Amino acid sequence: MSRTILSLVLTTILVAGGSRSNAQAGAPDAASESFFELKVRPVLAGTCVKCHGAKKASGGLRLDSREAMLAGGENGPALVPGDPQGSLMIQAVRHDDESLKMPPTKPLQKAVQDDLVAWVAAGAPWPKAAAAKPIAGQAHWAFEPLRAITPPADPNGWAAQPIDRFIAAGQQAKGLHPVAKADRRALVRRAYFDLIGLPPEPDRVEAFVADERPDAFPRLVEELLASPGYGERWGRYWLDLARYADTAGDNSDYPIREAYLYRDYVIDAFNADIPYDRFLHEQIAGDILAGDGPRDDYARRVIATGFVAQAKRFGTRKLEDIHQIIEDTLNTTGQVVLGLSLRCARCHDHKFDPITARDYYALYGFFAGAKYPFAGAEEDRKPSEFAPLVPPDRLKDFEAKQAEQLARLNADVAEAETRGEATNRVRDLGFAVAEAEFIAGVAGTADRTQALEALKVELAKATRGRDTRLHQLRGEIKQVTEAGPWALAPLAYAVRDGDPTDVKLQVGGDPSKLGEFVPRGVPKVLEPAGTIDLPATGSGRLALARWLTEGSPRPLTARVMVNRIWQHHFGKPIVPTPSDFGLRGIPPTHPELLDWLAADFIAQGWSVKALHRRIMLSETYQLASEHDSADAAIDTGNAYYWRFDRRPLDAEALRDSLLALGGNLQRDRPGPQPFPAVNTWTYTAHHQFKALYPSEHRSVYLMVQRLHPHPYLALFNGPDTSVTTPARDSSTVALQALYLLNNPFVHDQSQRFAGRLLAEGADPSERLRAAYLRAFGRAPTAGEQSRAGEFLTRYERSLADEGVPAERRSGEAWAGLTRALLASNEFLYVD
Numbered sequence: 001m002s003r004t005i006l007s008l009v010l011t012t013i014l015v016a017g018g019s020r021s022n023a024q025a026g027a028p029d030a031a032s033e034s035f036f037e038l039k040v041r042p043v044l045a046g047t048c049v050k051c052h053g054a055k056k057a058s059g060g061l062r063l064d065s066r067e068a069m070l071a072g073g074e075n076g077p078a079l080v081p082g083d084p085q086g087s088l089m090i091q092a093v094r095h096d097d098e099s100l101k102m103p104p105t106k107p108l109q110k111a112v113q114d115d116l117v118a119w120v121a122a123g124a125p126w127p128k129a130a131a132a133k134p135i136a137g138q139a140h141w142a143f144e145p146l147r148a149i150t151p152p153a154d155p156n157g158w159a160a161q162p163i164d165r166f167i168a169a170g171q172q173a174k175g176l177h178p179v180a181k182a183d184r185r186a187l188v189r190r191a192y193f194d195l196i197g198l199p200p201e202p203d204r205v206e207a208f209v210a211d212e213r214p215d216a217f218p219r220l221v222e223e224l225l226a227s228p229g230y231g232e233r234w235g236r237y238w239l240d241l242a243r244y245a246d247t248a249g250d251n252s253d254y255p256i257r258e259a260y261l262y263r264d265y266v267i268d269a270f271n272a273d274i275p276y277d278r279f280l281h282e283q284i285a286g287d288i289l290a291g292d293g294p295r296d297d298y299a300r301r302v303i304a305t306g307f308v309a310q311a312k313r314f315g316t317r318k319l320e321d322i323h324q325i326i327e328d329t330l331n332t333t334g335q336v337v338l339g340l341s342l343r344c345a346r347c348h349d350h351k352f353d354p355i356t357a358r359d360y361y362a363l364y365g366f367f368a369g370a371k372y373p374f375a376g377a378e379e380d381r382k383p384s385e386f387a388p389l390v391p392p393d394r395l396k397d398f399e400a401k402q403a404e405q406l407a408r409l410n411a412d413v414a415e416a417e418t419r420g421e422a423t424n425r426v427r428d429l430g431f432a433v434a435e436a437e438f439i440a441g442v443a444g445t446a447d448r449t450q451a452l453e454a455l456k457v458e459l460a461k462a463t464r465g466r467d468t469r470l471h472q473l474r475g476e477i478k479q480v481t482e483a484g485p486w487a488l489a490p491l492a493y494a495v496r497d498g499d500p501t502d503v504k505l506q507v508g509g510d511p512s513k514l515g516e517f518v519p520r521g522v523p524k525v526l527e528p529a530g531t532i533d534l535p536a537t538g539s540g541r542l543a544l545a546r547w548l549t550e551g552s553p554r555p556l557t558a559r560v561m562v563n564r565i566w567q568h569h570f571g572k573p574i575v576p577t578p579s580d581f582g583l584r585g586i587p588p589t590h591p592e593l594l595d596w597l598a599a600d601f602i603a604q605g606w607s608v609k610a611l612h613r614r615i616m617l618s619e620t621y622q623l624a625s626e627h628d629s630a631d632a633a634i635d636t637g638n639a640y641y642w643r644f645d646r647r648p649l650d651a652e653a654l655r656d657s658l659l660a661l662g663g664n665l666q667r668d669r670p671g672p673q674p675f676p677a678v679n680t681w682t683y684t685a686h687h688q689f690k691a692l693y694p695s696e697h698r699s700v701y702l703m704v705q706r707l708h709p710h711p712y713l714a715l716f717n718g719p720d721t722s723v724t725t726p727a728r729d730s731s732t733v734a735l736q737a738l739y740l741l742n743n744p745f746v747h748d749q750s751q752r753f754a755g756r757l758l759a760e761g762a763d764p765s766e767r768l769r770a771a772y773l774r775a776f777g778r779a780p781t782a783g784e785q786s787r788a789g790e791f792l793t794r795y796e797r798s799l800a801d802e803g804v805p806a807e808r809r810s811g812e813a814w815a816g817l818t819r820a821l822l823a824s825n826e827f828l829y830v831d
Contacts, residue, residue, distance in 0.1 A: 030118035031125055039115040042352050042584050047103060063089070066126040075100070081124040084117045127587070140354075141591065142339065142581035143525055146555040149596045162600075163618040166593035170640045176631050179643045182624040184209045186831040189777040190644075191220055191616065193830045194569060196229030197236075197653040197698075198660055202773035221616050225609050228667075229698075231271035234608070236652055236700045237568055238266050240728070241336045242283075242307050243328075245721035246673055248375040249312040249706035250320075252683040253690070255675045256375045258386065258493040260701075262306025264669065267700070269304075276561055276606040277549035280337060283307035285542035287387060288497050299389035305494040308333075309373050309387075312706065312722055316378040316685065319385075323511045326367045330360070332724045337548055338526075339560040339581035347509035353582035354525040361505045362521035362530065369501035369520075369539030373493050378684045384483065386491035398485035405488070409477045416470050425466075429459040497538045526553045549606075556581065558598035558606075563588075565608065566597070567727065569615050571647045579726035589639055625831040646829050650728065651716035652699035658745070658822065659696055661774055662752030666697045673703045715739060740823045747815075750822060754814035764789070767814070775821045791817060 029035060044063055050056070052063040052073075061073025069079035069089065078089040085091075092102035093113050107113070119125075151165035158178065159165040171178065182190065188208045192200040200208075208220055224230060244263060247253045269279055282289060286304035290297070311328040314321040327346055334342035344350045345360035373386045390398075436452040480487070505515035520540055524530040532547045534540040548557050560581060567573035574594045577585035588594045597611070604610040615621055623644045631642040638645055649657065659665035674693055683689045690708045695701065704710050706722050715735055719725035740746050753774075757767045768788050772780040780788065795813040804812060821827060 030115075030122035035115075035119065035122075036125065036127055039112075040119050043108070043112055043116065045352055045583055047108070066124065069124070079120065079124055082121065084120040087120050090117055090120055140583060141587060142556055142559065142585070144555070146558070146595050146599045146602075147592075149592050149599070151596065158619065161614075161618040162596065163593065163615065164620050166590060166596065167618075167620045167641050170590060171642055174634055174640055176634055176640050176642045177628075178619070178641075179624050179626050179628050179631070181619070181622050182644065182831065185777045186624065187217065187622060188220065190830055191217075191224060193649065193653055194616070195221070195224040195233060195612070196227050197233035197656055198229060198665075199657050199774065200777060202770065202777075205773060205777045217622070218613075218617060221613060225612060228271060231267040231269070232698050232700045233653075234568075235263075235267035235270045237564070238270070239263060239700070240719040240725040241332075241564075242266070242310055243312070243332060243719075243721055243724050244310060244704070245706045246703045247689060247705040247707070248377075249722055250314060250375075250377045251316055251685040251688075252378045253688045253705055253707040254313075254376040254381075254383075254681065254683060255673070255689055256493050257383070257672060257675055257678070258491060259306070259310075260672050261303045261492050262310065262494070263700070265300060265303045265306065268300075270608065273607055273609040276601075276608055277557075278606070280549060280557070281542070281545040284333070284545035284548075287495055288538060288542040291391070295391060298391055299490070299492070302387050302389055302494050303492045305387070306492065308367065308370065308495045309493050311372070313375065313377070318374050318377065318380045319372060320377070322368075322372070323506065325372060326364055329367050330363055335579040335724050335726065337560065338553060338556055339563075339575070339579055339585070341580060341582060341584075346506070352584045355523050357505060358518050359521075359523040359525075359530070361503055361518040363523070363544075365502050365518070365520035366539055366541050366544050368503050369498045370541060371496040371498050373495070375493065376678075376681060381681050381683075382479065383678065384487075385496075386487075387494035387496045388486045388489040389492055390489050394489070395485055398488045401488045402480060402485040405480055406477060409473055409480065413470060413473045413477070416466065416473060425462045429455060429462055432459075497541070499539075500534070500537065501539065522547060522551075526556070527551065554602070555595075555598060558601050559594055561608075562597045562601050562611065563594065564726070565611050566615065569612075569621060570641070571645045573727075579724065644831070646831055648730065648732075648829050651713050651718045654716060654828070655699045655712065657827075658749040659698075661756075661818075661822070662749035663756050664696050664749075664752060666695075668697070670695065670697045670701050712739075712745075737823075741819075746819065746822065750819040751811070751815040753818040753822070754811060757814060757818070758811060764792070771818060771821060775818075775824075776826050788817060791820075 030039075048063040051058045052061050054062070054064060057073070059073045059075065061075075061078060062068035063078065066079070070077055070081075072078050072088070075088055078087065078092075080086040088100065089102070090113075091097055092100045093108050093116055095101050095107045101107075108116075151159075151162040152169040154165050154168040154172075156168065156172070159168040168178075170176075185205060188200050188205050192198060208216060211219075213219070242262075244259070244266075245256075246259045247255055269282075274282075282301050282304035284305070284307065286301035290299075290301040308329055311325045311332070313319075314324050319325065327343065330346075331341070331343045334340045340353060340355065341350075342355060342360055342363070344352075345355045345357050347357070349356045371385060374380075374384050376383045432455050436448065436455055439448060500520075502517055502519045505518050507513040507515050519531075520534060521527075521530045522532055522544070527547070532543055532551065534543050547553065559575075560578070563573045563575045563578055567578055574590050575581060575585065575588045597614070600614065601607075601611055604614075620641050621644070623641070625644045625646045628643065632638075635642060656665060675691075681689075688707060690705070691703065692711070693703050699713070702710060702713065704713065704718075704721050709721075710718060713719075717729045717731055719728060753771075757771055760770055761767055765785060768785060769779050772778060772784070792813045795816050796809045799809045799812055800806075
């Protein structure tokens with residue numbers, strides 16, 4: 001087989017694998033619950049019920065429930081399911097009748113009208129979860145306390161764990177039956193990729209398959225949770241949420257040399273299983289917590305506030321448009337911690353969720369009282385305002401260092417002004433020019449005049465050099481003085497606390513149009529009083545952080561995180577909109593399970609690792625990914641978990657696996673990015689910072705920018721580093737196939753993989769077995785062995801025909817085979 005034909009084969013493999021993903025994608029149909037929640041509910045809640053709801057029912061018509069629509073008002077029923085043309089509601093939104101218009105002033109957008117028509121044509125389905133309450137008001141499942149729930153009994157005896165009992169109840173109600181348990185080879189590969197994002201070594205696979213102890217799988221889970229690779233895998237998910245990047249995002253995209261400290265903090269926090277509530281406290285207010293000790297934890301807690309500091313920067317000047325920086329902080333914190341969108345309330349009361357503009361600016365004050373770091377920008381290139389990593393009582397140490405530095409600089413100025421080499425040269429040239437002028441004046445000749453002009457040029461050049469040096473030294477003195485002694489301490493791209501700050505409401509979100517003062521506080525939907533206890537000094541961020549996990553939002557905070565953990569284990573969350581638990585979000589598929597898990601999460605001390613154990617040791621998690629026609633006919637999308645969904649490797653797991661199989665994956669931590677020296681930074685909007693640093697470390701350590709996406713990560717659906725990313729896109733496109741076929745990195749890893757196989761033994765059958773075990777976690781079948789042997793023979797013959805030397809043919813043929821394995825669906829997907 002020629003290498004060209006091999007490429008076509010590999011492309012066919014990839015395209016075949018892609019059809020599955022594309023078939024699963026697509027917009028929800030009009031009869032689905034998600035269509036109602038995404039397309040219909042927001043319109044009713046935000047536009048219609050203001051005049052046709054519980055508080056006001058114009059014309060006797062209410063539109064806050066299906067029953068009310070069917071009952072209608074003075075003009076008769078508003079809704080005729082299945083008949084858009086006969087429904088007064090549709091006639092009203094179309095503005096076809098001058099006497100019947102809704103809204104009365106301006107019609108809804110055409111796309112919104114079409115959505116309502118499609119919904120009515122589909123029978124106007126109203127989900128049971130939504131039917132329990134009318135649309136309007138603050139009553140909403142996400143804002144309610146956790147319920148005391150007992151897992152239902154399973155009369156069939158399949159459900160061994162509480163999770164399974166909830167899942168079994170849903171399956172039985174639908175007439176579903178779970179498939180068999182996954183075989184051990186699939187299970188060990190699933191656990192490895194799930195917890196550390198790497199393929200298992202062959203000997204570990206064989207050891208697990210041979211381990212007949214009843215606690216073999218729990219032991220495997222514990223082994224993986226204790227691996228340093230666990231934090232690198234699960235820390236990456238949090239970095240997606242925290243919109244982590246190594247650049248600031250201003251119009252020049254200045255580098256952040258110290259950003260890696262926050263990245264490493266997150267990885268270490270997951271490895272140490274820091275309780276999630278404390279994890280949040282540290283990220284929102286670690287700089288304040290640091291002052292409470294212990295001293296050896298001071299730097300780590302300050303670094304944690306990189307979550308706040310990572311807010312996107314704007315403009316060309318120092319901390320320009322601070323209101324947008326704070327908006328990014330609030331938007332990220334709201335979505336990540338509470339699953340609520342706050343951004344709309346910056347300009348006006350939220351159109352859907354019960355968040356007012358006053359609520360927004362009450363939260364704004366907590367971050368207006370913080371001091372953000374500055375990475376540099378086009379008009380001010382030097383980084384500044386970074387947070388010191390040592391306690392305030394060590395200031396004297398750095399005051400002495402600053403005094404030494406200033407004394408040295410002042411001495412250099414004095415030297416340059418009086419005795420320096422440049423000054424001496426200026427003085428000597430000055431004497432020479434004066435002497436030449438005198439001689440030229442007495443007996444001037446053309447040669448003497450020319451020599452005089454040459455001396456004057458030299459004098460001017462020497463003067464400029466001396467003045468430039470003096471200007472540089474005086475600039476350094478000014479910079480050291482203004483930066484203060486803290487600038488000499490170890491620093492982090494983190495925030496520092498400031499003074500208590502209440503802000504004025506920005507009318508329409510415009511910082512130049514200010515309204516009334518809004519004292520710091522919290523949303524009334526979560527705290528009816530709208531206030532919490534605040535300290536007399538400081539921003540109050542620590543009080544806010546503690547309120548999120550100890551006050552009224554505690555159930556919501558737990559629900560949101562539990563949902564995210566479930567999402568990454570099963571490939572889909574219980575709440576399909578993981579960062580939107582508000583009125584526009586889609587309700588949970590298993591609400592009782594969600595609340596039980598949230599309560600258990602809190603009871604287990606907010607331990608994320610305990611939650612992993614709870615999920616992974618369930619029968620539901622350990623199901624096979626095989627297809628069942630009878631179940632699929634009832635539940636096409638596997639919403640009731642009758643099997644485990646097969647999932648593609650994400651960008652990091654794919655790249656890390658290629659490096660692992662090639663034998664060149666570096667497992668140590670690389671530290672800071674190799675940015676150019678600060679004094680060379682001259683980036684502008686027209687000449688932005690842009691770099692790509694090759695690395696054989698794990699992908700979580702790759703340098704990522706805000707304005708220039710990493711070419712590999714962007715191709716394989718990596719996160720958008722400018723915004724919080726709750727779930728990555730999933731796509732299969734031709735460029736991905738071309739990358740895996742043609743990219744030098746993939747070819748290099750295939751050759752390295754082949755080289756390892758050739759070095760491990762001379763027996764081709766054993767070599768092939770090792771290749772399959774490393775790539776797939778299983779041995780090849782007899783048919784696969786036969787086809788592989790034929791492939792290698794034909795490939796070597798093709799190479800001979802091309803004139804490739806004999807000593808290279810075996811390595812090239814095995815590299816072709818490994819490239820085929822690495823481009824196969826079995827490698828790219830996890831069962």
